[in-house]
Amino acid sequence: MNNTQPGTMRRMDVFRFARAAATAYPLRTLLSILAMAIGVASVVLLTALGDGARRYVVAQFSSLGSHLVIVLPGRSATGGFNPANGMTTTPRDLTVDDAAALLRAPAIQRVAPLIVGTSEISANGRVREVVAVGSTASFMPIRNYELAQGKFLPDEDWRGSSPVAVIGTTIQKDIFANQAAVGKLIRLGDRRLRVIGVLKSTGQGMGMNTDELVIVPVGLAQALFDSNNLFRIMIQARGRDQIEAAKTQVTAIIKVRHGGEEDVTVITQDAVLATFDKLLGALTAAVAGIAAISLLVAGVLVMNVMLVAVTQRRAEIGLMKALGARGNTLRQIFLTEAAMLSLAGAVAGYLLGQLGAWGLRWAFPVFPAYAPAWAVVAALATALATGLVFGLLPAQRAARLDPVDALMRH
Amino acid sequence: MALISLAGIERVFHLGESSVHALARIDLQIEAGEYVAVVGPSGSGKSTLLNLLGLLDQPTSGTYHLEGRDVTTLSPDEQAAVRSRRIGFVFQSFHLVPRLTAAENIALPMMLAGMPASVRERRVQQALRNFGLDSRGHHRPDELSGGQRQRVAIARATIMQPAALLADEPTGNLDRATGDEVIHLLEGLNASGVTLIIVTHDAKLAARARRQITMEDGRVKADSVQAGADNPPQMPVQGGATDE
Numbered sequence: 001m002n003n004t005q006p007g008t009m010r011r012m013d014v015f016r017f018a019r020a021a022a023t024a025y026p027l028r029t030l031l032s033i034l035a036m037a038i039g040v041a042s043v044v045l046l047t048a049l050g051d052g053a054r055r056y057v058v059a060q061f062s063s064l065g066s067h068l069v070i071v072l073p074g075r076s077a078t079g080g081f082n083p084a085n086g087m088t089t090t091p092r093d094l095t096v097d098d099a100a101a102l103l104r105a106p107a108i109q110r111v112a113p114l115i116v117g118t119s120e121i122s123a124n125g126r127v128r129e130v131v132a133v134g135s136t137a138s139f140m141p142i143r144n145y146e147l148a149q150g151k152f153l154p155d156e157d158w159r160g161s162s163p164v165a166v167i168g169t170t171i172q173k174d175i176f177a178n179q180a181a182v183g184k185l186i187r188l189g190d191r192r193l194r195v196i197g198v199l200k201s202t203g204q205g206m207g208m209n210t211d212e213l214v215i216v217p218v219g220l221a222q223a224l225f226d227s228n229n230l231f232r233i234m235i236q237a238r239g240r241d242q243i244e245a246a247k248t249q250v251t252a253i254i255k256v257r258h259g260g261e262e263d264v265t266v267i268t269q270d271a272v273l274a275t276f277d278k279l280l281g282a283l284t285a286a287v288a289g290i291a292a293i294s295l296l297v298a299g300v301l302v303m304n305v306m307l308v309a310v311t312q313r314r315a316e317i318g319l320m321k322a323l324g325a326r327g328n329t330l331r332q333i334f335l336t337e338a339a340m341l342s343l344a345g346a347v348a349g350y351l352l353g354q355l356g357a358w359g360l361r362w363a364f365p366v367f368p369a370y371a372p373a374w375a376v377v378a379a380l381a382t383a384l385a386t387g388l389v390f391g392l393l394p395a396q397r398a399a400r401l402d403p404v405d406a407l408m409r410h
Numbered sequence: 411m412a413l414i415s416l417a418g419i420e421r422v423f424h425l426g427e428s429s430v431h432a433l434a435r436i437d438l439q440i441e442a443g444e445y446v447a448v449v450g451p452s453g454s455g456k457s458t459l460l461n462l463l464g465l466l467d468q469p470t471s472g473t474y475h476l477e478g479r480d481v482t483t484l485s486p487d488e489q490a491a492v493r494s495r496r497i498g499f500v501f502q503s504f505h506l507v508p509r510l511t512a513a514e515n516i517a518l519p520m521m522l523a524g525m526p527a528s529v530r531e532r533r534v535q536q537a538l539r540n541f542g543l544d545s546r547g548h549h550r551p552d553e554l555s556g557g558q559r560q561r562v563a564i565a566r567a568t569i570m571q572p573a574a575l576l577a578d579e580p581t582g583n584l585d586r587a588t589g590d591e592v593i594h595l596l597e598g599l600n601a602s603g604v605t606l607i608i609v610t611h612d613a614k615l616a617a618r619a620r621r622q623i624t625m626e627d628g629r630v631k632a633d634s635v636q637a638g639a640d641n642p643p644q645m646p647v648q649g650g651a652t653d654e
Binding site for chain 2: 008017021024258278403
């Protein structure tokens with residue numbers, strides 16, 4: 001396998017000779033490297049975008065809480081996650097009592113009923129529209145919320161309606177500017193409430209932006225909106241392995257309470273996550289496939305460049321044959337040159353792509369634009385493979401050149 | 411045993427419908443150490459003969475024995491090996507690789523033969539000294555004069571210590587003085603034992619050879635040996651002479 005065979009050019013010499021040949025035509029070499037680099041860079045960058053989107057969505061879903069099971073009023077036809085879920089009419093309302101009943105389920109750790117509506121907040125001489133959420137003390141641990149100041153809703157009877165509110169940071173800024181909000185009185189609709197806590201800023205996330213929320217006890221929200229209908233019931237299962245059990249138990253309990261009718265939709269965070277994961281994973285692969293076309297184009301370009309090289313170097317090829325070069329040696333030289341162009345292009349493209357991904361992360365810090373390892377490996381391998389495959393024809397042509405003809409053309 | 415022995419060699423080129431007999435029934439013996447000039451008008455087949463002798467071309471029929479071995483039946487790789495070890499080429503247009511230095515050009519046949527770099531280096535240094543190119547080793551062909559380029563080409567042709575040196579109009583691209591110098595160099599190599607075969611249509615140059623083969627229409631028209639011919643001078647460049 002090494003250079004023991006006499007009369008065969010040494011591998012290191014083939015490498016050096018091919019390198020010298022490539023650098024002797026800098027423009028030609030640079031252009032083919034560039035083409036390959038653009039191909040690889042687009043694969044790296046586009047998969048970084050696709051996979052970044054996947055990671056972003058997954059992270060957002062994970063930040064909703066852990067072991068989450070969500071109950072929506074209304075039955076969706078497919079039973080899966082469906083945007084239409086939010087719009088279906090409710091045959092029978094979900095109530096706070098339904099939520100309370102779920103606490104009996106063994107697989108369930110925490111339950112938080114959720115009522116959502118818009119209202120007007122006024123205090124400190126300022127007024128603004130807000131989204132008000134009625135819930136319970138469990139809401140915070142279920143959703144992994146953190147407080148900037150004060151405390152969350154008191155752990156009281158769900159029918160209770162302490163005149164208290166927890167507000168988001170944007171609300172605090174809008175209403176109280178730089179003053180402390182905790183302990184201040186606000187007016188929400190027709191109620192006077194005391195601010196007992198301010199949520200830590202979470203930034204723009206999927207679903208509700210907590211920075212612009214006012215959270216009040218669920219009983220108070222029911223009175224405020226004059227409605228018993230729950231928007232959601234958020235449930236935390238006892239563990240990851242309990243999620244499916246929790247789902248089954250929730251469905252069973254609600255069915256009994258709703259007169260044997262299964263008129264709610266129960267979705268689990270895992271199922272939604274898996275769906276998005278699959279969806280965006282497929283998207284990334286598709287995008288990688290599209291980008292790979294540019295690799296193919298680059299391969300064709302490398303072939304062209306090498307064909308031109310063979311034509312340009314006819315006399316040299318003839319000479320090498322006269323000097324005793326075998327066809328195989330010439331084939332190796334031209335294949336090595338093609339591989340070098342491809343490899344240099346692939347490495348340059350890899351760096352370019354990573355730089356682009358870094359630029360994306362720098363410009364959008366919340367967006368985790370990292371090219372997945374499989375895409376990087378595939379791009380580099382494809383670049384090298386295309387270079388070699390498309391280098392074969394020119395190398396073959398060089399090896400088969402008639403030496404007399406090649407020398408005479410000089 | 412003759413170095414080169416051709417028997418009934420024919421070379422036919424097919425150009426569309428017509429076929430051209432570039433070589434017709436050539437029988438030729440060349441002994442080791444001979445100094446042969448092949449002359450004749452253009453199209454007489456002298457270049458085809460040289461290509462055939464150098465195994466760059468295959469005869470349509472006939473046999474070619476080189477050092478007693480039938481080389482017409484060899485595989486392309488085996489023929490490449492014979493070219494590598496036994497035959498040196500000198501071309502009219504030098505055929506140096508422009509991006510390689512003089513030293514690298516001289517080393518090229520050794521590199522293609524897979525010889526280790528240390529051996530190559532030693533032999534190239536020796537060759538540069540022998541051919542008066544000591545200070546030119548790191549220059550590229552475009553930085554060399556015509557005479558220097560041809561000396562590099564001759565150094566390259568002889569670096570593998572071939573049995574035969576085939577030169578196709580070696581002085582064709584050189585002025586008179588430089589051409590003479592190159593011829594003296596080739597004759598010096600011949601004096602040291604290398605068989606020298608020169609193709610030329612320069613009668614004066616041909617007259618220097620001990621044996622002249624005159625070609626016409628693909629046949630050997632005349633084959634004459636000059637008795638008591640000149641005594642070729644010893645290696646003229648040994649003293650480090652340069653042409654500028």
